[in-house]
Amino acid sequence: xxxxxxxxxxxxxKTGQSMTxxxxxxxxxxSMYWYRQDxxxxxxxxxxxxxxxxxxxGEVPNGYNVSRLNKRxxxxxxxxxxxxxxxxxxxxxxxxxxxxGYFGPGTRLTVL
Amino acid sequence: ExxxxxxxxxxxxxxxxxxxxxxxxxxxxxxxxxxxxxxxKAPTFLFMLTSSGIEKKSGRxxxxxxxxxxxxxxxxxxxxxxxxxxxLCAVLASGTYKYIFGTGTRLKVLA
Numbered sequence: 001x002x003x004x005x006x007x008x009x010x011x012x013x014k015t016g017q018s019m020t021x022x023x024x025x026x027x028x029x030x031s032m033y034w035y036r037q038d039x040x041x042x043x044x045x046x047x048x049x050x051x052x053x054x055x056x057x058g059e060v061p062n063g064y065n066v067s068r069l070n071k072r073x074x075x076x077x078x079x080x081x082x083x084x085x086x087x088x089x090x091x092x093x094x095x096x097x098x099x100x101g102y103f104g105p106g107t108r109l110t111v112l
Numbered sequence: 113e114x115x116x117x118x119x120x121x122x123x124x125x126x127x128x129x130x131x132x133x134x135x136x137x138x139x140x141x142x143x144x145x146x147x148x149x150x151x152x153k154a155p156t157f158l159f160m161l162t163s164s165g166i167e168k169k170s171g172r173x174x175x176x177x178x179x180x181x182x183x184x185x186x187x188x189x190x191x192x193x194x195x196x197x198x199x200l201c202a203v204l205a206s207g208t209y210k211y212i213f214g215t216g217t218r219l220k221v222l223a
């Protein structure tokens with residue numbers, strides 16, 4: 001099992017550009033999450049999907065959109081990147097949103 | 113508003129020392145508390161504590177949940193340089209799927 005995979009690992013964007021971060025899990029988990037991690041701020045929830053076909057806003061959703069494509073895949077889109085979105089982005093999944101969350105390796109995004 | 117606070121923010125110890133990391137929370141309808149270790153990359157799961165499982169131990173690491181005090185501690189005995197990491201605490205409330213994370217405790221273990 002690969003667990004949770006994310007692509008790309010690194011990305012540099014210019015202000016105003018768009019991009020999609022991809023996430024997939026092979027653990028048959030229902031719940032999936034997108035977090036961003038900034039120095040001194042811990043992990044902040046952007047969006048989550050409790051199950052296939054549903055998505056909900058987390059703590060910091062502005063500037064982002066998500067798609068739960070199927071049970072395995074949950075993507076995060078930045079429509080018009082801003083320097084404030086420079087961060088490390090982690091995707092995670094858990095069974096029924098109850099147990100331990102398992103994290104992907106992260107994407108380091110820099111917006112110039 | 114749900115909140116998780118960890119202390120201390122950072123800690124430097126020498127190999128062989130014992131450390132205690134703290135996590136306190138204010139969450140409506142608490143369900144579970146989780147501890148993670150984060151080295152250079154993604155957080156890795158350590159323990160999950162619930163009302164029915166308030167104490168967990170794995171090797172030199174142990175954790176206790178105090179539901180009365182709304183807090184948890186993570187103990188690491190006989191620390192090693194490989195324990196150097198950020199330790200994250202997260203809390204899950206009933207009826208939600210959202211894990212609320214603290215800002216973490218950065219532990220550095222010197223040889």
